[in-house]
Amino acid sequence: MTRRTAELPGLADAPVPAAAEEVPHYHGHRERLRARFAEQGAEGLADYELLELALFRAIPRRDVKPLAKALINRFGSFAEVVSAEPARLAEVEGVSAGVVNDLKLIEAAGRRLARGAIAARPLLSSWSALIEYLRTTMAFAAREEFRVLFLDRRNHLIADEVQGRGTVDHTPVYTREVARRALELSSTAIILAHNHPTYPSVITLDHA
Incomplete structure (x- = not known):
């Protein structure tokens, strides 16, 4: 059968329908x-x-x-x-x-979600919540961090502060600054934590 579409005016120049266009994968x-x-x-x-x-x-x-x-x-x-x-x-x-x-x-x-999860409960009585919180806040940091969690007399979190940041395998810590900050916040207990971006890792405690 011979096609005669060329004899129909304008048909050859008609745009291709959208449905006929290639659909992205x-x-x-x-x-x-x-x-x-x-x-x-x-x-x-x-x-x-x-x-x-x-x-x-x-x-x-x-x-x-x-x-x-x-x-x-x-x-x-x-x-x-x-x-x-x-x-x-x-x-x-x-x-x-x-x-x-x-x-x-x-x-x-x-x-923020991790902090909210531990804000209303005693940290020292919920070890798994503490570990999960610390994992969220510092496990994937590229440099050594020394973090201090300041607690009240009921072991609820008052503040979470990074006291020192160092290199991939070392961070300095000043015990005098940690003690001073604990007194400022009227904290009765503290939790000290640090991460290990690489091994071996060293924390330097300076009493000066």
């Missing part, structure tokens, strides 16, 4: 991922998928799965991505200032 992916999160929660998602959800706001019209996987490959986990220093995050291709801000906001929110 990630079409509908965001909606499906959001639905899975709503149904299953964070436990139903891999780290890179949870990170994708975090990237949606800063990158509204692009497939963010490759970037999410690149970040996980670079830093190791969701927690380590959001805890990474802004300068290191910016080294990853595709990470804009908006992405960095959103990731650091998630980190700050996580720390």
Whole structure:
């Protein structure tokens, strides 16, 4: 059968219908991922998928799965991505200032949630809550930190302060400053904690 479409005026120049255009492979992916999160929660998602959800706001019209996987490959986990220093995050291709801000906001929110979880309970009677809180606040820091938790007479948290920051394997601590701050806050007990970005690690206690 001979085609005669060329004889129909204007048909050859008609635009291709939208339905005939190639559909991107990630079409509908965001909606499906959001639905899975709503149904299953964070436990139903891999780290890179949870990170994708975090990237949606800063990158509204692009497939963010490759970037999410690149970040996980670079830093190791969701927690380590959001805890990474802004300068290191910016080294990853595709990470804009908006992405960095959103990731650091998630980190700050996580720390506030962790602090809220222990604020109303005695720290010394809830070892698991204490460990989880310290893990959230300092486990993924790139440098040594010496942190002091000041408690009241009921062992409730008064203040959480970083008394010293050092290098990847060393941080100085001045016991006089720790004692002075405890007196200022009328603290009756303190918890001392530090992280180990690399091993071996050294804390120097200076009595001066």
